[in-house]
Amino acid sequence: MNRRNFIRQAGTAGILAGSAATLATPAIAQENPKITWRMTSSFTKGLDILFGAAEIVAEHVREASNGNFVIQHFAGGEIVPALQAADAVSSGTVEMAHTCAYYYVGKDPTFALGTAVPFGLNARQTNAWFNQAGGNELLNEFLSGYNIHSILLGNTGAQMGGWFRKEINTIEDLKGLKMRIAGLTGQVMSKVGVTPQQIAGGDVYAALEKGTIDATEFVGPYDDQKLGFHKVAKYYYYPAWWEGGPAVHAFVNLEKWNSLPDNYKRILQDACAAGSASMLERYDARNPLALKELVAAGAILRPFSQEILDASYKAAQETYAEISASNPAFKKIYDSQQAFKKDAYLWAQIAEYSYDTFMMIQQRNGTL
Template sequence: MDRRHFFKQAATAGVGAAAATALAAPAIAQESPRVSWRLTSSFPKSLDIIFNAANQIADSVRNATDGKFTIQTFGAGEIVPPLQAADAVANGTVEMAHTCSYYYIGQDPAFALGTAIPFGLNARMTNAWFTAGGGNDLINEFLAPRNLYALPAGNSGTQMGGWFRKEINTIDDLKGLKMRIAGLAGQVMQKVGVTPQQIAGGDVYAALEKGTIDATEFVGPYDDQKLGFVKVAKYYYYPAWWEGGPAMHAFFNLEKFKGLPKSYQQIITDACAAANMSMLANYDAHNATALKKLVAEGAVLKAFSREIMDVCFKAAMETYADLSAKSPAFKKIYDSQQAFKKDAYLWAQIAEYSYDTYMMTQQRAGTL
């Protein structure tokens, strides 16, 4: 090959490469556009495990897109009131929220099933139902007409039954009690004589301190210790039969989510899944230490009696029968959860329960 032919070939190849680069660059830019979103949380920043789920999602999305997709996180009340977070997403005020579905049962009782209902699924079952039991599809089918899309983004595990100013020994001790309690648990508690109050997390301590309420449930030892409830109500009850495995969700404006490139949709879906796992792990890791601190600070641990649990269980079943008769959406999702729960507890009692029960006897005996 002579030099003239070689340089002519090289020049032609160079032109081709440049053209290919020119064609590829706009395509890449189109596939990875710059996107800036805002996320409003229903939780105060002081509740670091819950609030940091939003930060974790934002960090994961930013890192996975080399900073091209950013999500700015805001604490409860910084943009909208904490119990209006999903509404702000639906109407386009913000693109995204981190919240609990059951805060919005005033719009439809089916919202409760996205978080937790009394005597519902535990945390492991909740994640299984959403992931492999059709739960996520059912919830989003319900949310779509509201211009919302949701992904699980946190779970606290079974919560504590809350803080009370007085001992609750019988079902009659609940009558006339003013209690901060969210979701359908409030309706069930109302059936047994409690006056339920729905108050955002950041306002609970003041309400309990002033006597506006007589009792409050919140999350569990780690958050409760940070919020200082033991200073104003010493009786600490368990379990929260109304929140066996409550899910927190990332809510998205449906049109905004659908408008994202497929790669960004996958990235944010994976980020939510990671945050979902991380929150439960953090609570499991920190609650034991916090519980010890609370007892040292004067908390008196008390279990709800079997009588109270049985009466409340009956009230819950009556509530679900009423709601199923009135709300087709509630019935459809509730029936799915019930069927899943029956099989899940059939399996759980065979291996997990037997193993855990034995290991707990070893823990109590001090042999671990």
């Protein structure tokens, strides 16, 4: 090959290589576009486990996308009020929210089934139903009517039954009681005489201190200690039969979700899975010490009586039957959870409950 032909061929190869690079760049850019979203929260920054789960999501998304997909995280009230997060997502005011579906039962009681209902699933069952038994698909079928796509983003585990200014022993003690309580539980509580109040977490302490409410539930020892409820109501009841394993979700504007590149959808889903696992782990790690400290500070632990549990269970079943009779969306999701729960508790009795019961006896006997 002479020098002139070599130069000509080398130049042609360089042009072709340059063309390939020019063609490849837009394809890569389309797969990894620069996107910035805003995520509002229904929680304050002081509730570091609840608020922090969504921070984990934002960090994972940014790192996994090499900084191309950025989610800015805002506390409740910074963009919209805490209990208007779903509305902000639905309307497109923000692209995302970290919230609990049951805050929005005023729109439709079916929202409650996205978080927890009285005498519903425990934490492991909730996660399994959503991720392995069609729960995600059922909830998103319902939420599509509100222009929302949901992704599981947290579970607190079984919660405490809350703080009361006076001792509660019987159903009669509940009558006329003003209690801050969220979701469908308010309807059930109404049947046993309680007057339910829905108040954002940041406003609960002041309402309890002023006597605007007589009792409140929130989450469990770790968060309750931070909020100082033991200073204004000393009786601490358990368990929260209305929240055996409440789910928290990322709500995403459906149009924005559909417009995401597939790789960004996968990144966001994986990030939510990491944040979800972290929430339950952190509560399991921190609640035991917080409970000890609350008792040392004067909190008086009390179990709900069998009378209260039985009456509340009956009221819950009546409520579900009434709603199911007129709300097909609620019935469809509730029936799915019920069928799953029956088998899940059958299995739990065989292994989990037997093992846990034996180990709890050892703990009580001081032999652990």
